[in-house]
Amino acid sequence: MKKGLFVSVLMLSFMFLLAACGTSQETTSGEGSEAGETEEKKTLRVVTDAAYAPFEYQDKGEIIGFDVDFIEAVAEEAGYEIEIEHVGWDPLFVEIKDEIADFGISAITINDDRKQTYDFSVPYFLSTNKILVPEGSDIASAADLEGKVVAVQAGTTGQEAVEGIMGKNNKNMKQFENNNLAIMELTSGGADAVVADNTVVEEYVKNNPDQKLTVVEDADSFASEYYGLMFPKGSELKAEFDEAINKVLDSGKYAEIYNEWFGSDPDIENLKA
Numbered sequence: 001m002k003k004g005l006f007v008s009v010l011m012l013s014f015m016f017l018l019a020a021c022g023t024s025q026e027t028t029s030g031e032g033s034e035a036g037e038t039e040e041k042k043t044l045r046v047v048t049d050a051a052y053a054p055f056e057y058q059d060k061g062e063i064i065g066f067d068v069d070f071i072e073a074v075a076e077e078a079g080y081e082i083e084i085e086h087v088g089w090d091p092l093f094v095e096i097k098d099e100i101a102d103f104g105i106s107a108i109t110i111n112d113d114r115k116q117t118y119d120f121s122v123p124y125f126l127s128t129n130k131i132l133v134p135e136g137s138d139i140a141s142a143a144d145l146e147g148k149v150v151a152v153q154a155g156t157t158g159q160e161a162v163e164g165i166m167g168k169n170n171k172n173m174k175q176f177e178n179n180n181l182a183i184m185e186l187t188s189g190g191a192d193a194v195v196a197d198n199t200v201v202e203e204y205v206k207n208n209p210d211q212k213l214t215v216v217e218d219a220d221s222f223a224s225e226y227y228g229l230m231f232p233k234g235s236e237l238k239a240e241f242d243e244a245i246n247k248v249l250d251s252g253k254y255a256e257i258y259n260e261w262f263g264s265d266p267d268i269e270n271l272k273a
């Protein structure tokens with residue numbers, strides 16, 4: 001053991017010497033063959049909009065959430081280090097398109113529109129839009145949103161769903177840069193409802209009982225959606241991450257993380273359908 005260490009140190013010193021002399025070729029790659037276990041992992045830049053609890057949000061300056069734990073498990077499986085950065089919702093799309101980021105995770109729904117510009121991983125979460133309203137509201141279905149003031153996060157499937165009901169450019173649809181601002185508009189009396197992903201509004205109601213809000217479901221009006229990792233088109237990472245996601249789903253790791261955040265078991269079969 002000791003001897004091995006000595007030899008390693010010796011080898012390392014020699015490599016530094018070589019590098020210093022300028023005679024070395026590609027001694028910095030790290031992906032190479034030497035020593036085996038200490039193989040350096042590549043760090044990927046992952047972007048998010050960390051204002052969407054419980055998927056991604058900031059807690060004392062740290063980004064946490066289901067998505068964070070999930071992607072850390074997946075990246076580990078795929079053999080990458082990741083650095084998650086909060087850039088906001090609109091910038092996230094720009095950064096991925098321009099390949100400034102390697103991919104995004106942000107409760108992003110896989111849909112045909114986005115597929116024209118981006119590649120998505122296999123699905124990792126099932127979602128649908130629901131309506132957040134004050135207790136006692138007369139909004140009991142999506143159709144009831146007509147004539148009401150509705151707050152949404154701009155550029156989300158929630159906005160799209162509301163447009164489907166109220167029409168495009170409806171002045172009664174208020175758009176916000178992030179979903180927390182949309183909810184604040186509701187709680188401060190500037191809107192009658194918020195439409196956003198079910199898990200987000202359900203968690204909000206649960207965690208803020210004093211605000212006396214409730215969630216309205218309308219499965220006929222709001223489709224089922226699946227979240228995926230969003231890559232630049234043609235990214236070679238997609239295949240590696242698909243494989244890693246499937247491993248995390250099959251190994252029980254996904255269920256463990258899901259349970260930690262939601263206190264119940266996930267329906268994995270539904271995800272893989």
Ligand code: ARG
Binds near residue numbers: 049157178
């Ligand atoms: N799932 C919805 C969509 O993709 C909303 C996602 C919003 N995510 C966020 N981190 N703000 O449009």
